[in-house]
Amino acid sequence: MSQQIQAVRGMKDILPQETPLWQRVEQTLRDTFSAYGYSEIRLPLAEKTELFQRSIGEVTDIVEKEMYTFEDLNHERLSLRPEGTAGCVRAGIEHGLLHNQIQRLWYMGAMFRHERPQKGRYRQFHQAGIEAFGMEGPDIDGELIAMTARIWKSLGVTSLVLQINSLGTLAARQIYRGHLVEYFNGHREALDEDSQRRLTTNPLRILDSKNPDMRELILAAPQLSEHLDAESLAHFERLKTLLDSAGVLYTVNPRLVRGLDYYSKTVFEWVTDQLGAQGTVCAGGRYDGLIEQLGGKAAPAIGFAIGLERLLSLIESQAGLPAPQPPHLYLLVAGEHAERAGVKLVESLRDALPGLRLVMNCGGGSFKSQFKRADKSGARVALLLGDEELAKNIVGVKFLREERAQQEISMDNLAASLRELIL
RNA sequence: GUGGGCGUAGCUCAGUUGGUUAGAGUCCCAGAUUGUGAUUCUGGUUGUCGUGGGUUCGAGUCCCAUCGUCCACCCCA
Known part of the structure; x- marks a missing residue:
């Protein structure tokens, strides 16, 4: 470390x-x-x-x-x-x-x-x-x-x-500043170390001191408002x-x-x-x-x-912190064929549904581990694409955040169905 | 620049008057469940105890130094 x-x-x-x-x-x-x-x-x-x-x-x-x-x-x-x-x-x-x-x-x-x-x-x-x-x-x-x-x-x-x-x-402040320096110089022994330094750097700052010991001295000092x-x-x-x-x-x-x-x-x-x-x-x-x-x-x-x-x-x-914006969809793909079909699918969905937040699983993994990632991503819906779905030309739709039966939706009208479902 | 608190696993933290191989929860991975997460159960990975030096038979623990961090002073948004 x-x-x-x-x-x-x-x-x-x-x-x-x-x-x-x-x-x-x-x-x-x-x-x-x-x-x-x-x-x-x-x-x-x-x-x-x-x-x-x-x-x-x-x-x-x-x-x-x-x-x-x-x-x-x-x-x-x-x-x-x-x-x-x-x-x-x-x-x-x-x-x-x-x-x-x-x-x-x-x-x-x-x-x-x-x-x-x-x-x-x-x-x-x-x-x-x-x-x-x-x-x-x-x-x-x-x-x-x-x-x-x-x-x-x-x-x-x-x-x-x-x-x-x-x-x-600026002119009025210069005059006031002169009065203030004169006043505090007359009570130099009552000034703390910081304020003695401020006397030459920024005397107006003394008025804002947090030191309670200097309170009375400051209250009795000339007021800026009287010199405006x-x-x-x-x-x-x-x-x-x-x-x-x-x-x-x-x-x-x-x-x-x-x-x-x-x-x-x-x-x-x-x-x-x-x-x-x-x-x-x-x-x-x-x-x-x-x-x-x-x-x-x-x-x-x-x-x-x-x-x-x-x-x-x-x-x-x-x-507190505002809620993050999780993806709407997380696409699970299993197998080389599904991966290729998946890439094609997500790009067509992005074309059809602007504003869609869709994460495609990358890095492989079993369906189990892909589901874990889908859940962790916060997505509301997981899309499943594997050999079975490819054979039937459908996509599995599983709701991750609500009690709702898993569905099968035809690839051909997937965009339209998803628009209704989640946007 | 000055003062005080705190530094132990990726994260949150425990660790007894100094005593063997440094712990818990969480996270992550695998399995229970050969294509289904979150819940449950089982198993597993994870450390220069900030760093360097000193005291001691022995230091996460005590001492010194140093770095980091947090809070306050100063100053400022």
């Missing part, structure tokens, strides 16, 4: 038992995105490292220590994408999709972060995301949030709650009105801070208490400055990403 090559730490295989749920969730997402008028964009898994440094932020953990970065053979620094927004904006600028235009895009796929794996967190994980460009009002913010709410509804997910906040414009610019305040108020109209429940969490540098104004998270420490299933926000920062013509933008492993895990804990 020790000699066996194992999967890379934190990179999971998605096994046949789990893929039906993945397919269902992916289909629901595609359908919902499409219903709101969003188009799919497919992006490379790797980008130039600089793209992530310039968008996500130089001093974030993601860029500092979590990226899979390597040097290409021509000495270019590349990174596997740790999130989807940067690549999407890069592609949008590169192909002129964002120049004076409204654009509604979605993507889905694998992301990579070199973190220590734990529940709901993996080194290769999957996100489905939306990016909406060219719309500055809160109406598009509301649309995105309503769309996420609809996705939970379609999937039967009930244990998610919505938290929203406004970070204000008038424009952001109005934007936030209108968003709340829109959410009320759409019937989406929310709580305002003034300590909700997104980790990535590019966010401004609206931020939101859908969280659950059912997944241990990694409770954020979906998170997003507005990033009005990013396009210009990456060299495009300035344009407003907002997006979100859903962590698929977390969403799947939530659905699984609530509803």
Whole structure:
């Protein structure tokens, strides 16, 4: 065993038992995105490292220590994408999709972060995301949030709650950040080790500390909401009105801070208490400055990403795995003649009955062992083809899941009979 | 990067204060039933006890190291 090559730490295989749920969730997402008028964009898994440094932020953990970065053979620094927004904006600028235009895009796929794996967190994980460009009002913010709410509804997910906040414009946040640093610097001795480090990296994060010893200090700290610019305040108020109209429940969490540098104004998270420490299933926000920062013509933008492993895990804990789709039919063949006739038969059945799930026994075996495989396959009906059936030009039909007499059906109208029987 | 729990058959797990040849269930194969599954009965296959070292007459069991895994911190979807 020790000699066996194992999967890379934190990179999971998605096994046949789990893929039906993945397919269902992916289909629901595609359908919902499409219903709101969003188009799919497919992006490379790797980008130039600089793209992530310039968008996500130089001093974030993601860029500092979590990226899979390597040097290409021509000495270019590349990174596997740790999130989807940067690549999407890069592609949008590169192909002129964002120049004076409204654009509604979605993507889905694998992301990579070199973190220590734990529940709901993996080194290769999957996100489905939306990016909406060219719309500055809160109406598009509301649309995105309503769309996420609809996705939970379609999937039967009930244990998610919505938290929203406004970070204000970048300028307003810089000013607030100054006040906050000044305040915490005045109480440096009361800060724990993590928060002393955050003071220089991301002081807003201190507000979200889980350390109960710092609770009072945090409660007395300057509030972001008191330092918001008038424009952001109005934007936030209108968003709340829109959410009320759409019937989406929310709580305002003034300590909700997104980790990535590019966010401004609206931020939101859908969280659950059912997944241990990694409770954020979906998170997003507005990033009005990013396009210009990456060299495009300035344009407003907002997006979100859903962590698929977390969403799947939530659905699984609530509803379990969906039933797999077993074959309708399993064909048993005994003898060389029957094998040849069987191949001909299954191909004609596939022609006549599109959508038919039919497994033909391969690998020989006695009727007994073939029946065992038929049963294990989950098929509702076993078809028998042996020398006796060939001689009479019929196929034996045995029901594996119900009390029902075995039948003999003529080869000539087998397709028509099976259509009635099982489809 | 830091801390804690756990590594025994393909899977789920038991294994006594250290004591002979490491077990159960399940799965798989064969037979009971010469062309009939699932149920029942009988028989059979399956192991570097994660890996390396140490203590001991003797280690799955104790010690050290290491790797893997899970959970938590940090951070994030």
